[in-house]
Amino acid sequence: MTQITSPHNHKLKEIRKLRMRRRARERAGRFVAEGEDLLAAADAAGWQPLERFCVEGSGLAGLEVDAKLLASASGLGSGTRTLAVYEERWAERAAGPLCVYLHGVHDPGNVGAVMRAAAAFGASSVALGPASADPFSPKAVRASMGAVFSVPVVREGDLRALPGTKIALTTVATAPLAGLWRFTKEADHPPVTLVVGSEREGLPREVVDRADGAVRIPIQTDSLNAAMAATIALYEVTRMAPAR
Protein backbone atom coordinates (compact mmCIF):
# COMPACT_ATOMS: atom_id res chain seq x y z
CA MET A 1 0.00 0.00 0.00
CA THR A 2 1.42 3.36 -1.00
CA GLN A 3 1.77 5.35 2.18
CA ILE A 4 3.03 8.68 0.87
CA THR A 5 1.21 10.24 -2.07
CA SER A 6 1.32 13.97 -1.35
CA PRO A 7 4.11 16.21 -2.64
CA HIS A 8 3.61 18.29 0.51
CA ASN A 9 4.38 15.40 2.82
CA HIS A 10 6.65 16.80 5.52
CA LYS A 11 8.95 13.80 5.52
CA LEU A 12 9.74 14.24 1.83
CA LYS A 13 10.30 17.93 2.44
CA GLU A 14 12.79 17.11 5.17
CA ILE A 15 14.64 14.75 2.85
CA ARG A 16 14.96 17.45 0.20
CA LYS A 17 16.29 19.91 2.75
CA LEU A 18 18.77 17.45 4.21
CA ARG A 19 20.02 16.61 0.75
CA MET A 20 20.40 20.14 -0.50
CA ARG A 21 21.50 22.16 2.50
CA ARG A 22 24.50 21.64 4.71
CA ARG A 23 23.00 23.92 7.33
CA ALA A 24 19.85 21.79 7.47
CA ARG A 25 22.00 18.69 8.04
CA GLU A 26 24.03 20.38 10.72
CA ARG A 27 20.97 21.71 12.50
CA ALA A 28 19.17 18.37 12.44
CA GLY A 29 22.30 16.25 12.82
CA ARG A 30 20.83 14.03 10.12
CA PHE A 31 21.66 13.04 6.58
CA VAL A 32 20.25 11.02 3.70
CA ALA A 33 21.71 7.99 1.93
CA GLU A 34 20.23 6.74 -1.33
CA GLY A 35 20.24 3.45 -3.14
CA GLU A 36 20.23 -0.18 -2.16
CA ASP A 37 24.02 -0.50 -2.04
CA LEU A 38 24.50 2.32 0.43
CA LEU A 39 21.62 1.19 2.61
CA ALA A 40 23.05 -2.31 2.63
CA ALA A 41 26.41 -0.87 3.70
CA ALA A 42 24.66 0.95 6.55
CA ASP A 43 22.86 -2.23 7.59
CA ALA A 44 26.09 -4.20 7.48
CA ALA A 45 27.77 -1.61 9.70
CA GLY A 46 24.90 -1.74 12.16
CA TRP A 47 23.44 1.70 11.50
CA GLN A 48 19.70 1.95 12.15
CA PRO A 49 17.97 4.46 9.90
CA LEU A 50 15.64 6.96 11.57
CA GLU A 51 13.32 6.33 8.67
CA ARG A 52 13.51 4.28 5.54
CA PHE A 53 11.58 4.86 2.31
CA CYS A 54 11.04 2.73 -0.75
CA VAL A 55 9.23 3.01 -4.03
CA GLU A 56 5.68 1.64 -4.11
CA GLY A 57 5.46 -2.01 -5.00
CA SER A 58 9.20 -2.65 -4.73
CA GLY A 59 8.86 -5.03 -1.83
CA LEU A 60 11.79 -3.26 -0.15
CA ALA A 61 11.75 -2.25 3.49
CA GLY A 62 10.36 1.15 4.50
CA LEU A 63 7.50 3.52 3.95
CA GLU A 64 6.12 3.09 0.44
CA VAL A 65 6.23 6.27 -1.62
CA ASP A 66 4.68 7.09 -4.98
CA ALA A 67 7.46 6.63 -7.60
CA LYS A 68 7.40 10.18 -8.92
CA LEU A 69 7.42 11.67 -5.46
CA LEU A 70 10.34 9.54 -4.36
CA ALA A 71 12.23 10.55 -7.49
CA SER A 72 11.51 14.22 -6.77
CA ALA A 73 12.88 13.92 -3.23
CA SER A 74 15.94 12.01 -4.42
CA GLY A 75 19.17 13.31 -5.86
CA LEU A 76 19.34 10.34 -8.20
CA GLY A 77 16.00 11.08 -9.87
CA SER A 78 13.89 8.49 -11.60
CA GLY A 79 14.93 4.96 -10.88
CA THR A 80 15.42 5.67 -7.18
CA ARG A 81 14.16 2.64 -5.31
CA THR A 82 15.05 3.43 -1.76
CA LEU A 83 16.56 6.01 0.56
CA ALA A 84 16.88 6.51 4.29
CA VAL A 85 17.57 9.17 6.88
CA TYR A 86 20.32 8.58 9.44
CA GLU A 87 21.68 10.40 12.43
CA GLU A 88 25.13 11.84 11.81
CA ARG A 89 27.87 10.32 13.92
CA TRP A 90 30.89 12.40 14.76
CA ALA A 91 33.69 10.83 16.74
CA GLU A 92 34.94 12.64 19.85
CA ARG A 93 38.55 12.55 18.77
CA ALA A 94 40.65 11.30 15.87
CA ALA A 95 41.73 7.75 16.58
CA GLY A 96 45.04 6.12 15.62
CA PRO A 97 47.06 4.18 14.67
CA LEU A 98 46.36 5.58 11.19
CA CYS A 99 44.44 8.80 10.67
CA VAL A 100 43.86 10.88 7.53
CA TYR A 101 43.46 14.61 8.11
CA LEU A 102 41.94 16.76 5.36
CA HIS A 103 42.67 20.46 5.35
CA GLY A 104 40.61 22.66 3.03
CA VAL A 105 39.37 19.84 0.82
CA HIS A 106 36.26 21.60 -0.47
CA ASP A 107 35.04 19.00 -2.90
CA PRO A 108 32.60 16.53 -1.33
CA GLY A 109 33.41 13.91 -3.99
CA ASN A 110 37.01 14.03 -2.90
CA VAL A 111 36.14 13.80 0.79
CA GLY A 112 33.98 10.76 0.04
CA ALA A 113 36.71 9.15 -2.05
CA VAL A 114 39.21 9.66 0.76
CA MET A 115 36.82 7.95 3.18
CA ARG A 116 36.53 5.09 0.73
CA ALA A 117 40.31 4.78 0.51
CA ALA A 118 40.58 5.03 4.31
CA ALA A 119 38.19 2.09 4.64
CA ALA A 120 40.02 0.11 1.96
CA PHE A 121 43.36 0.44 3.73
CA GLY A 122 42.03 0.05 7.24
CA ALA A 123 42.62 3.60 8.50
CA SER A 124 41.31 4.30 11.97
CA SER A 125 39.72 7.70 11.34
CA VAL A 126 39.28 10.63 8.99
CA ALA A 127 39.64 14.10 10.53
CA LEU A 128 38.18 17.13 8.80
CA GLY A 129 39.88 20.46 9.27
CA PRO A 130 38.80 23.98 8.33
CA ALA A 131 36.93 24.51 5.05
CA SER A 132 36.57 20.83 4.30
CA ALA A 133 33.41 19.53 2.67
CA ASP A 134 30.67 17.88 4.70
CA PRO A 135 31.25 14.10 4.78
CA PHE A 136 27.48 13.65 5.12
CA SER A 137 26.62 15.57 1.95
CA PRO A 138 24.98 13.40 -0.73
CA LYS A 139 27.98 13.58 -3.04
CA ALA A 140 30.40 12.61 -0.27
CA VAL A 141 28.19 9.78 0.96
CA ARG A 142 27.88 8.39 -2.57
CA ALA A 143 31.60 8.71 -3.32
CA SER A 144 32.41 6.99 -0.03
CA MET A 145 30.64 3.87 -1.32
CA GLY A 146 29.41 3.25 2.19
CA ALA A 147 32.67 4.03 3.99
CA VAL A 148 30.85 6.85 5.76
CA PHE A 149 29.20 4.09 7.79
CA SER A 150 32.44 2.35 8.72
CA VAL A 151 35.19 4.95 9.11
CA PRO A 152 34.91 7.27 12.13
CA VAL A 153 34.92 10.96 11.14
CA VAL A 154 35.78 13.84 13.40
CA ARG A 155 35.90 17.63 13.13
CA GLU A 156 39.31 18.84 14.24
CA GLY A 157 40.86 22.24 13.75
CA ASP A 158 43.98 21.59 15.80
CA LEU A 159 46.78 19.59 14.25
CA ARG A 160 48.23 18.83 17.69
CA ALA A 161 45.08 16.94 18.66
CA LEU A 162 45.69 14.39 15.88
CA PRO A 163 47.38 11.08 16.66
CA GLY A 164 51.10 10.44 16.43
CA THR A 165 53.53 11.63 13.82
CA LYS A 166 51.98 14.15 11.44
CA ILE A 167 53.15 13.69 7.85
CA ALA A 168 52.16 16.42 5.38
CA LEU A 169 51.61 15.27 1.81
CA THR A 170 52.25 17.96 -0.73
CA THR A 171 50.00 17.18 -3.65
CA VAL A 172 51.52 19.92 -5.75
CA ALA A 173 54.89 18.51 -6.67
CA THR A 174 57.36 20.78 -8.32
CA ALA A 175 59.85 18.00 -9.00
CA PRO A 176 59.66 14.20 -9.19
CA LEU A 177 61.24 13.87 -5.77
CA ALA A 178 60.90 10.57 -3.96
CA GLY A 179 60.54 11.77 -0.40
CA LEU A 180 58.29 8.86 0.38
CA TRP A 181 61.21 6.74 1.48
CA ARG A 182 61.74 8.80 4.57
CA PHE A 183 57.99 8.86 5.03
CA THR A 184 57.60 5.10 5.12
CA LYS A 185 60.42 4.90 7.61
CA GLU A 186 58.61 7.30 9.94
CA ALA A 187 55.35 5.54 9.30
CA ASP A 188 56.88 2.37 10.69
CA HIS A 189 56.27 3.90 14.06
CA PRO A 190 52.55 4.35 14.47
CA PRO A 191 50.42 6.22 15.24
CA VAL A 192 50.63 8.30 12.07
CA THR A 193 48.39 11.04 10.70
CA LEU A 194 48.52 11.73 6.97
CA VAL A 195 47.88 15.43 6.37
CA VAL A 196 46.30 16.14 2.99
CA GLY A 197 45.47 19.50 1.40
CA SER A 198 43.29 20.56 -1.46
CA GLU A 199 44.26 20.10 -5.06
CA ARG A 200 44.26 23.76 -5.98
CA GLU A 201 45.83 25.40 -2.98
CA GLY A 202 47.74 22.51 -1.45
CA LEU A 203 48.49 22.73 2.26
CA PRO A 204 49.03 26.17 3.78
CA ARG A 205 52.61 26.86 4.81
CA GLU A 206 51.73 26.97 8.51
CA VAL A 207 50.12 23.52 8.41
CA VAL A 208 53.18 22.02 6.74
CA ASP A 209 55.39 23.77 9.30
CA ARG A 210 53.43 22.35 12.21
CA ALA A 211 53.59 18.80 10.83
CA ASP A 212 56.43 16.51 11.91
CA GLY A 213 57.50 15.88 8.35
CA ALA A 214 56.52 16.62 4.77
CA VAL A 215 56.79 14.47 1.69
CA ARG A 216 56.12 14.87 -1.99
CA ILE A 217 54.55 12.16 -4.04
CA PRO A 218 56.87 11.78 -7.01
CA ILE A 219 54.79 12.88 -9.96
CA GLN A 220 55.59 14.54 -13.28
CA THR A 221 52.57 16.83 -13.53
CA ASP A 222 51.32 19.70 -11.41
CA SER A 223 49.06 17.80 -9.07
CA LEU A 224 47.06 14.81 -8.02
CA ASN A 225 43.73 15.25 -6.37
CA ALA A 226 43.43 14.79 -2.63
CA ALA A 227 41.85 11.37 -2.94
CA MET A 228 44.59 10.03 -5.20
CA ALA A 229 47.30 11.44 -2.96
CA ALA A 230 45.67 9.96 0.14
CA THR A 231 45.17 6.62 -1.60
CA ILE A 232 48.85 6.38 -2.51
CA ALA A 233 49.96 7.37 0.97
CA LEU A 234 47.58 4.90 2.61
CA TYR A 235 48.84 2.20 0.30
CA GLU A 236 52.44 3.10 1.05
CA VAL A 237 52.10 3.05 4.85
CA THR A 238 50.05 -0.13 4.95
CA ARG A 239 52.14 -1.89 2.29
CA MET A 240 54.98 -2.13 4.78
CA ALA A 241 52.73 -3.43 7.56
CA PRO A 242 49.96 -5.47 5.97
CA ALA A 243 48.90 -6.89 9.32
CA ARG A 244 48.26 -3.49 10.89
Add this chain to the structure above:
Amino acid sequence: MTQITSPHNHKLKEIRKLRMRRRARERAGRFVAEGEDLLAAADAAGWQPLERFCVEGSGLAGLEVDAKLLASASGLGSGTRTLAVYEERWAERAAGPLCVYLHGVHDPGNVGAVMRAAAAFGASSVALGPASADPFSPKAVRASMGAVFSVPVVREGDLRALPGTKIALTTVATAPLAGLWRFTKEADHPPVTLVVGSEREGLPREVVDRADGAVRIPIQTDSLNAAMAATIALYEVTRMAPAR
Protein backbone atom coordinates in the same frame (compact mmCIF):
# COMPACT_ATOMS: atom_id res chain seq x y z
CA MET B 1 32.08 42.58 -30.85
CA THR B 2 29.74 39.66 -30.20
CA GLN B 3 29.97 37.45 -33.24
CA ILE B 4 27.43 34.75 -32.37
CA THR B 5 24.02 35.86 -31.17
CA SER B 6 21.62 33.29 -32.66
CA PRO B 7 20.61 30.13 -30.80
CA HIS B 8 20.36 28.47 -34.21
CA ASN B 9 23.98 29.11 -35.04
CA HIS B 10 25.28 25.89 -36.59
CA LYS B 11 28.58 26.03 -34.71
CA LEU B 12 26.83 26.06 -31.36
CA LYS B 13 24.63 23.22 -32.55
CA GLU B 14 27.72 21.21 -33.43
CA ILE B 15 29.20 21.84 -29.98
CA ARG B 16 26.05 20.60 -28.29
CA LYS B 17 26.05 17.45 -30.41
CA LEU B 18 29.72 16.75 -29.82
CA ARG B 19 29.25 17.18 -26.11
CA MET B 20 26.17 15.03 -25.77
CA ARG B 21 26.62 12.22 -28.26
CA ARG B 22 29.46 9.76 -28.54
CA ARG B 23 28.35 8.84 -32.03
CA ALA B 24 28.57 12.48 -33.12
CA ARG B 25 32.13 12.65 -31.80
CA GLU B 26 33.11 9.42 -33.49
CA ARG B 27 31.58 10.47 -36.81
CA ALA B 28 33.21 13.89 -36.77
CA GLY B 29 36.42 12.77 -35.08
CA ARG B 30 36.08 15.88 -32.95
CA PHE B 31 35.48 16.76 -29.32
CA VAL B 32 34.93 19.75 -27.07
CA ALA B 33 37.00 20.98 -24.13
CA GLU B 34 35.68 23.64 -21.78
CA GLY B 35 37.26 26.11 -19.43
CA GLU B 36 40.44 28.11 -19.34
CA ASP B 37 42.48 25.46 -17.53
CA LEU B 38 41.78 22.74 -20.08
CA LEU B 39 42.37 25.06 -23.02
CA ALA B 40 45.64 26.17 -21.48
CA ALA B 41 46.63 22.49 -21.13
CA ALA B 42 45.85 21.98 -24.81
CA ASP B 43 47.90 25.04 -25.76
CA ALA B 44 50.80 23.87 -23.61
CA ALA B 45 50.71 20.47 -25.31
CA GLY B 46 50.70 22.09 -28.75
CA TRP B 47 47.14 21.22 -29.75
CA GLN B 48 45.54 23.70 -32.14
CA PRO B 49 41.78 24.00 -31.72
CA LEU B 50 39.68 23.79 -34.85
CA GLU B 51 37.66 26.62 -33.38
CA ARG B 52 37.77 28.51 -30.13
CA PHE B 53 34.88 30.38 -28.51
CA CYS B 54 34.75 32.85 -25.66
CA VAL B 55 32.11 34.82 -23.84
CA GLU B 56 31.48 38.32 -25.12
CA GLY B 57 33.65 40.98 -23.57
CA SER B 58 35.99 38.50 -21.84
CA GLY B 59 39.02 39.53 -23.83
CA LEU B 60 39.85 35.83 -24.28
CA ALA B 61 40.85 34.36 -27.64
CA GLY B 62 38.15 33.05 -29.99
CA LEU B 63 34.81 33.86 -31.51
CA GLU B 64 32.80 36.00 -29.13
CA VAL B 65 29.49 34.46 -28.13
CA ASP B 66 26.53 35.93 -26.25
CA ALA B 67 26.90 34.77 -22.61
CA LYS B 68 23.57 32.95 -22.40
CA LEU B 69 24.14 31.17 -25.69
CA LEU B 70 27.60 30.03 -24.69
CA ALA B 71 26.19 28.76 -21.39
CA SER B 72 23.48 26.85 -23.26
CA ALA B 73 26.06 25.16 -25.50
CA SER B 74 28.28 24.35 -22.57
CA GLY B 75 28.11 21.48 -20.12
CA LEU B 76 29.27 23.75 -17.33
CA GLY B 77 26.37 26.18 -17.72
CA SER B 78 26.50 29.79 -16.65
CA GLY B 79 29.94 31.03 -15.84
CA THR B 80 31.44 29.31 -18.89
CA ARG B 81 34.03 31.67 -20.31
CA THR B 82 35.58 29.67 -23.08
CA LEU B 83 35.46 26.38 -24.94
CA ALA B 84 37.05 24.92 -28.05
CA VAL B 85 36.64 22.12 -30.56
CA TYR B 86 39.57 19.81 -31.23
CA GLU B 87 40.29 16.95 -33.55
CA GLU B 88 40.51 13.61 -31.73
CA ARG B 89 43.92 12.00 -31.81
CA TRP B 90 44.14 8.23 -31.58
CA ALA B 91 47.56 6.63 -31.51
CA GLU B 92 48.29 3.82 -33.94
CA ARG B 93 49.48 1.43 -31.29
CA ALA B 94 49.96 1.34 -27.53
CA ALA B 95 53.44 2.55 -26.70
CA GLY B 96 55.72 1.28 -23.91
CA PRO B 97 57.59 1.22 -21.61
CA LEU B 98 54.56 1.74 -19.39
CA CYS B 99 51.02 1.31 -20.70
CA VAL B 100 47.68 1.23 -18.87
CA TYR B 101 44.99 -0.91 -20.47
CA LEU B 102 41.36 -0.42 -19.45
CA HIS B 103 38.93 -3.24 -20.00
CA GLY B 104 35.24 -2.48 -19.62
CA VAL B 105 35.69 0.72 -17.65
CA HIS B 106 32.34 2.28 -18.52
CA ASP B 107 32.53 5.37 -16.40
CA PRO B 108 34.03 8.35 -18.28
CA GLY B 109 35.06 10.01 -15.01
CA ASN B 110 37.15 6.97 -14.20
CA VAL B 111 38.72 6.87 -17.67
CA GLY B 112 39.63 10.54 -17.33
CA ALA B 113 41.06 10.02 -13.85
CA VAL B 114 43.19 7.12 -15.14
CA MET B 115 44.55 9.39 -17.88
CA ARG B 116 45.36 11.96 -15.25
CA ALA B 117 47.22 9.39 -13.15
CA ALA B 118 48.99 8.10 -16.28
CA ALA B 119 50.27 11.61 -16.99
CA ALA B 120 51.26 12.13 -13.35
CA PHE B 121 53.42 9.01 -13.30
CA GLY B 122 54.79 9.37 -16.81
CA ALA B 123 53.03 6.42 -18.45
CA SER B 124 53.58 6.10 -22.18
CA SER B 125 50.02 5.36 -23.27
CA VAL B 126 46.49 4.46 -22.24
CA ALA B 127 44.82 1.67 -24.23
CA LEU B 128 41.05 1.31 -24.24
CA GLY B 129 39.56 -2.12 -24.66
CA PRO B 130 35.98 -3.25 -25.28
CA ALA B 131 33.14 -1.37 -23.56
CA SER B 132 35.36 1.35 -22.18
CA ALA B 133 34.10 4.93 -22.00
CA ASP B 134 35.07 7.49 -24.61
CA PRO B 135 38.19 9.38 -23.46
CA PHE B 136 36.98 12.38 -25.44
CA SER B 137 33.61 12.62 -23.68
CA PRO B 138 33.19 15.84 -21.69
CA LYS B 139 33.30 14.05 -18.35
CA ALA B 140 36.47 12.16 -19.25
CA VAL B 141 38.16 15.25 -20.64
CA ARG B 142 37.35 17.20 -17.48
CA ALA B 143 38.45 14.40 -15.13
CA SER B 144 41.69 14.05 -17.08
CA MET B 145 42.58 17.63 -16.06
CA GLY B 146 44.20 18.07 -19.45
CA ALA B 147 45.98 14.72 -19.58
CA VAL B 148 43.89 13.90 -22.65
CA PHE B 149 46.19 16.33 -24.44
CA SER B 150 49.42 14.77 -23.24
CA VAL B 151 48.92 11.00 -22.89
CA PRO B 152 48.55 9.02 -26.14
CA VAL B 153 45.32 7.00 -26.24
CA VAL B 154 44.65 4.01 -28.44
CA ARG B 155 41.73 1.66 -29.10
CA GLU B 156 42.90 -1.91 -28.69
CA GLY B 157 40.86 -5.05 -28.39
CA ASP B 158 43.75 -7.48 -28.44
CA LEU B 159 45.77 -7.97 -25.28
CA ARG B 160 48.65 -9.44 -27.27
CA ALA B 161 49.11 -6.16 -29.13
CA LEU B 162 49.93 -4.35 -25.88
CA PRO B 163 53.55 -3.75 -24.88
CA GLY B 164 55.61 -6.11 -22.73
CA THR B 165 54.56 -8.01 -19.65
CA LYS B 166 50.83 -7.81 -19.05
CA ILE B 167 49.96 -7.52 -15.34
CA ALA B 168 46.29 -7.87 -14.45
CA LEU B 169 45.15 -5.85 -11.43
CA THR B 170 42.22 -7.36 -9.68
CA THR B 171 40.41 -4.46 -8.09
CA VAL B 172 38.09 -6.77 -6.22
CA ALA B 173 40.27 -8.15 -3.48
CA THR B 174 38.91 -10.98 -1.45
CA ALA B 175 41.78 -10.92 1.02
CA PRO B 176 44.45 -8.40 2.02
CA LEU B 177 47.04 -10.21 -0.03
CA ALA B 178 50.22 -8.42 -0.99
CA GLY B 179 50.78 -9.74 -4.49
CA LEU B 180 52.35 -6.47 -5.48
CA TRP B 181 55.79 -7.63 -4.44
CA ARG B 182 55.99 -10.07 -7.28
CA PHE B 183 54.44 -7.47 -9.51
CA THR B 184 57.14 -4.88 -8.85
CA LYS B 185 59.78 -7.48 -9.52
CA GLU B 186 58.25 -8.15 -12.92
CA ALA B 187 57.85 -4.45 -13.50
CA ASP B 188 61.60 -4.04 -13.14
CA HIS B 189 61.76 -5.37 -16.67
CA PRO B 190 59.86 -2.96 -18.87
CA PRO B 191 57.88 -2.70 -21.00
CA VAL B 192 54.89 -3.34 -18.77
CA THR B 193 51.17 -3.04 -19.36
CA LEU B 194 48.89 -2.63 -16.36
CA VAL B 195 45.56 -4.29 -17.10
CA VAL B 196 42.65 -2.71 -15.20
CA GLY B 197 39.02 -3.78 -15.11
CA SER B 198 35.85 -2.09 -14.02
CA GLU B 199 34.88 -1.65 -10.42
CA ARG B 200 31.72 -3.69 -10.56
CA GLU B 201 32.65 -6.62 -12.74
CA GLY B 202 36.40 -6.64 -12.37
CA LEU B 203 38.38 -8.24 -15.18
CA PRO B 204 36.79 -11.14 -17.05
CA ARG B 205 38.40 -14.49 -16.37
CA GLU B 206 39.71 -14.82 -19.94
CA VAL B 207 41.52 -11.47 -19.75
CA VAL B 208 43.22 -12.41 -16.48
CA ASP B 209 44.15 -15.77 -18.01
CA ARG B 210 45.73 -14.16 -21.03
CA ALA B 211 47.79 -11.74 -18.91
CA ASP B 212 51.31 -12.72 -17.86
CA GLY B 213 50.58 -12.27 -14.19
CA ALA B 214 47.84 -11.09 -11.87
CA VAL B 215 48.10 -9.18 -8.62
CA ARG B 216 45.72 -8.03 -5.95
CA ILE B 217 45.99 -4.68 -4.30
CA PRO B 218 45.91 -5.44 -0.57
CA ILE B 219 42.71 -3.81 0.64
CA GLN B 220 40.24 -4.60 3.39
CA THR B 221 37.02 -3.70 1.58
CA ASP B 222 35.33 -5.05 -1.52
CA SER B 223 36.84 -2.81 -4.14
CA LEU B 224 38.66 0.28 -5.23
CA ASN B 225 37.63 2.08 -8.35
CA ALA B 226 39.64 1.66 -11.53
CA ALA B 227 41.33 5.03 -11.18
CA MET B 228 42.49 4.38 -7.63
CA ALA B 229 43.75 0.91 -8.54
CA ALA B 230 45.60 2.28 -11.56
CA THR B 231 47.04 5.13 -9.50
CA ILE B 232 48.44 2.76 -6.89
CA ALA B 233 49.90 0.46 -9.53
CA LEU B 234 51.45 3.37 -11.44
CA TYR B 235 52.92 4.66 -8.21
CA GLU B 236 54.24 1.21 -7.33
CA VAL B 237 55.98 0.57 -10.65
CA THR B 238 57.47 4.03 -10.94
CA ARG B 239 58.45 4.23 -7.27
CA MET B 240 61.13 1.63 -7.93
CA ALA B 241 62.42 3.43 -11.01
CA PRO B 242 61.90 7.14 -10.48
CA ALA B 243 64.08 8.03 -13.44
CA ARG B 244 62.01 6.08 -15.97
